[in-house]
Amino acid sequence: MKALVWHGRNDVRIDNVPDPAITDTNDIILKVTSTAICGSDLHILDGMVPTMEKGDILGHEFMGEVVAAGKNVRKFRPGDRVVVPFTIACGHCEYCNDTLYSLCDNSNPNPEMARANLGHSVSGIFGYSHMLGGFDGGQAEYVRVPYADVGPVKVPESLSDDQSLFLSDIFPTGYMAAENADINRGDTVAVWGCGPVGQLAIQSAWMLGAARVIAIDNVPERLSLAKNYSLAETINTTDRDDVYEELMEMTNGKGPDCCIDAVGAEAHGDTMVGKAIDKTKEILQLPMSRPYVLQQMIMGCKKAGTVSIPGVYIGMVNEIPFGAAMNKALTFRMGQTHVQRYLQPLLKKIEEGLIDPGFIITHRMKLEDAPQAYEIFKKKKDNCIKVVLTP
Known part of the structure; x- marks a missing residue:
C-alpha cells in the first residue's frame, strides 16, 4: 500500500509499504477514506518530536471502512464506516475507568521510553513517535486499529466524511x-x-x-x-x-x-x-x-x-x-484529549445540526500529494487552514 513516511526533519515521502495485518484479536483493519494533516504533525516535520524513526507512517486524524476484524471485536464488522480517536486506550485501566483515556496505562507498548521523556507513560497515539507507541498512522491506504471496541465510533450514513472526520481529534x-x-x-x-x-x-x-x-x-x-x-x-x-x-x-x-x-x-x-x-x-x-x-x-x-x-x-x-x-x-x-469521552456527545451535536466541523476545510488533495500538502499547510500558502487527503 501507499503511505506517508517520515525520513527525517522536513523530509516526508509517499512510499510503498507492507499492508497492515491483524496482530491481536481486538484489532480492526481500516480502509482509509479520509485523513487530515494536523498542526501537531508539523512538530514532527520540524524535528521537534523525539524518538521518531525513519520509516514511521504519519497521521492521527483519519476515518474509513472496516475491511477486517479480529475475532474478539464486538462493535464492528466489515463494511462499517468508523472514525478513530487519535489516542489509543485499553478501556479498563484506572485512567480509562475515570474517562481519562489519553492517560491510559496499557495502550503504549513502549512505557519506559515514555517515562524517560515524560516522567510517566501515557496512551499510545497513532503516527506520533515511538515513545507514544510506534503505531503506524492513518495517512495511508490502510491502517491497523487496536482496542477497536474501545476507540472508534460508527458513523451514520447521513453524515459525510467532511462532517465526521474531525471527531478523530480537533473537534474533541x-x-x-x-x-x-x-x-x-x-x-x-x-x-x-x-x-x-x-x-x-x-x-x-x-x-x-x-x-x-x-x-x-x-x-x-x-x-x-x-x-x-x-x-x-x-x-x-x-x-x-x-x-x-x-x-x-x-x-x-x-x-x-x-x-x-x-x-x-x-x-x-x-x-x-x-x-x-x-x-x-x-x-x-x-x-x-x-x-x-x-x-x-x-x-x-x-x-x-x-x-x-x-x-x-x-x-x-x-x-x-x-x-x-x-x-x-x-x-x-x-492535556492530550480524552477523545473517547466526547465522541458520542459531539457526534450528536453534528447530527442535530448544531455544528458542521467541515467548515474549516480549505484544501482537498490526494494522498500521493501529501508531501506537497505538508508544504502548503506549514507555510500557509494559498490561504490554507486545513487539508484533507483522500487515498
Missing part, C-alpha cells in the same frame, strides 16, 4: 479546551491561535455559554474565518506589538476570564527579541518549545482566571512568568 480537542477553560455563562474567553483547533475551540466556547470570544492570530484568513464564521472579536498580532494592552482595552482592564492556548510549541514571538530568538533556533535547528503564547496568556488573564492548554508542547519551555501565575492565583488545565 477544541471542545475539551473550552471545557477545561471552565467557562461560566457570560464569560469573556480569549483564544490564541485561529487554526483548526482554535476555530473549534471558539465554536465550543459559544456552546458552553461564553458572552464574548476574542480570537488572536497573525494570519489574515484565519482571523477572517474566526470573525465572519465564528463571530469572534479579533486581534491581529501583526498590527499590535502588545497583545496585553489590547486585551486590557477590550476588557476595561480586567482581562479575559478564560484563556485558551490553541498554538502550542511553535508559537512565534511578537517582538523584535522574540523574532530574533525564533530565527536563531531555526538556524541552529534547536527543537525547543516557544513560550510566547503562554507569556501573553499568563500576563493577560484576569486574576483567579483559568488557562486552558490544548496546544502541544514538547520538552522544556523557558521564560514562563510563573511568579505572575502564582500571585494572580491562575488555574491551569491541560
Whole structure:
C-alpha cells in the first residue's frame, strides 16, 4: 500500500509499504477514506518530536471502512464506516475507568521510553513517535486499529466524511479546551491561535455559554474565518506589538476570564527579541518549545482566571512568568484529549445540526500529494487552514 513516511526533519515521502495485518484479536483493519494533516504533525516535520524513526507512517486524524476484524471485536464488522480517536486506550485501566483515556496505562507498548521523556507513560497515539507507541498512522491506504471496541465510533450514513472526520481529534480537542477553560455563562474567553483547533475551540466556547470570544492570530484568513464564521472579536498580532494592552482595552482592564492556548510549541514571538530568538533556533535547528503564547496568556488573564492548554508542547519551555501565575492565583488545565469521552456527545451535536466541523476545510488533495500538502499547510500558502487527503 501507499503511505506517508517520515525520513527525517522536513523530509516526508509517499512510499510503498507492507499492508497492515491483524496482530491481536481486538484489532480492526481500516480502509482509509479520509485523513487530515494536523498542526501537531508539523512538530514532527520540524524535528521537534523525539524518538521518531525513519520509516514511521504519519497521521492521527483519519476515518474509513472496516475491511477486517479480529475475532474478539464486538462493535464492528466489515463494511462499517468508523472514525478513530487519535489516542489509543485499553478501556479498563484506572485512567480509562475515570474517562481519562489519553492517560491510559496499557495502550503504549513502549512505557519506559515514555517515562524517560515524560516522567510517566501515557496512551499510545497513532503516527506520533515511538515513545507514544510506534503505531503506524492513518495517512495511508490502510491502517491497523487496536482496542477497536474501545476507540472508534460508527458513523451514520447521513453524515459525510467532511462532517465526521474531525471527531478523530480537533473537534474533541477544541471542545475539551473550552471545557477545561471552565467557562461560566457570560464569560469573556480569549483564544490564541485561529487554526483548526482554535476555530473549534471558539465554536465550543459559544456552546458552553461564553458572552464574548476574542480570537488572536497573525494570519489574515484565519482571523477572517474566526470573525465572519465564528463571530469572534479579533486581534491581529501583526498590527499590535502588545497583545496585553489590547486585551486590557477590550476588557476595561480586567482581562479575559478564560484563556485558551490553541498554538502550542511553535508559537512565534511578537517582538523584535522574540523574532530574533525564533530565527536563531531555526538556524541552529534547536527543537525547543516557544513560550510566547503562554507569556501573553499568563500576563493577560484576569486574576483567579483559568488557562486552558490544548496546544502541544514538547520538552522544556523557558521564560514562563510563573511568579505572575502564582500571585494572580491562575488555574491551569491541560492535556492530550480524552477523545473517547466526547465522541458520542459531539457526534450528536453534528447530527442535530448544531455544528458542521467541515467548515474549516480549505484544501482537498490526494494522498500521493501529501508531501506537497505538508508544504502548503506549514507555510500557509494559498490561504490554507486545513487539508484533507483522500487515498
